Amino acid sequence: MQKTALIIGASRGLGLGLAKQFCAAGWQVIATVRNPQHAEALSQMPQVRVETLDMDDAGSVDQLAARLGDTRLDVLFVNAGVAGPQDKPATQANQTEVGQLFFTNAVAPVRLAERLLPLVDPAQGVIVFMSSILGSVETGPGMGMDLYGASKAALNHMTRTFVAGLGETRLTVLSMHPGWVKTDMGGDQAPLDVETSTRGMLEQVTQAIGQGGHRYLDYQGNPLPW
Numbered sequence: 200m201q202k203t204a205l206i207i208g209a210s211r212g213l214g215l216g217l218a219k220q221f222c223a224a225g226w227q228v229i230a231t232v233r234n235p236q237h238a239e240a241l242s243q244m245p246q247v248r249v250e251t252l253d254m255d256d257a258g259s260v261d262q263l264a265a266r267l268g269d270t271r272l273d274v275l276f277v278n279a280g281v282a283g284p285q286d287k288p289a290t291q292a293n294q295t296e297v298g299q300l301f302f303t304n305a306v307a308p309v310r311l312a313e314r315l316l317p318l319v320d321p322a323q324g325v326i327v328f329m330s331s332i333l334g335s336v337e338t339g340p341g342m343g344m345d346l347y348g349a350s351k352a353a354l355n356h357m358t359r360t361f362v363a364g365l366g367e368t369r370l371t372v373l374s375m376h377p378g379w380v381k382t383d384m385g386g387d388q389a390p391l392d393v394e395t396s397t398r399g400m401l402e403q404v405t406q407a408i409g410q411g412g413h414r415y416l417d418y419q420g421n422p423l424p425w
């Protein structure tokens with residue numbers, strides 16, 4: 200039977216690349232965008248159903264859940280994220296900037312996963328949270344983007360709490376580092392292109408099906424230190 204992946208934040212960058220990869224592998228893809236006018240590339244892919252979602256908005260998540268009904272998800276890929284303020288040192292960021300960054304990167308992804316959990320196949324399903332190596336407390340500090348890294352460390356922490364709350368399950372949870380990738384966020388200096396990173400991530404997700412447990416790994420499957 201054709202498998203279904205829900206990809207959150209697929210208007211551009213890695214999310215759009217993931218939609219392409221899952222489609223090419225024969226999956227049914229449900230891809231979310233914040234602004235329906237930014238769905239042009241997605242709407243050209245025949246296996247993609249586009250949905251509107253602002254992950255920060257609990258009402259928007261509820262509406263998505265209602266539209267999904269009893270759709271069975273094999274993969275929930277929570278890709279959406281933001282870089283936060285980049286024009287000043289971390290400790291110079293103001294309360295609004297820090298609140299927005301930590302809310303979008305750490306709280307909203309896990310809240311969304313909690314809300315959509317009943318749709319994810321409990322035996323074979325995979326939930327992926329897009330983390331970053333910068334979120335590793337062991338190796339991230341000193342690599343740059345301190346505040347962003349701290350928000351991804353917070354996501355990793357929230358994810359471990361989410362996993363602990365799952366109890367006995369065959370569901371697999373991945374905290375994924377996509378590599379440093381050329382996107383609006385990654386910038387032109389990044390060594391990896393979207394296709395290489397997303398092809399690797401698809402492979403990791405496919406291999407994880409049915410394995411269970413929670414792993415923090417990169418797009419090539421290398422385990423990362425928390």
Ligand code: NDP
Nearest residue numbers: 208210212213233253254279280331379380382383384385
């Ligand atoms: P981009 O900035 O290119 O794309 C970010 C995506 O997230 C867009 O589709 C954006 O939608 C969406 N998004 C942001 N906020 C929300 C929200 N509140 N609700 C719904 N969608 C939202 O980033 P990348 O593609 O580079 O990054 C994707 C993920 O990978 C992020 O989580 C990022 O932190 C992570 N990552 C990226 C790395 C890289 O090198 N590129 C390295 C490590 C991790 P919109 O178009 O509406 O703004």
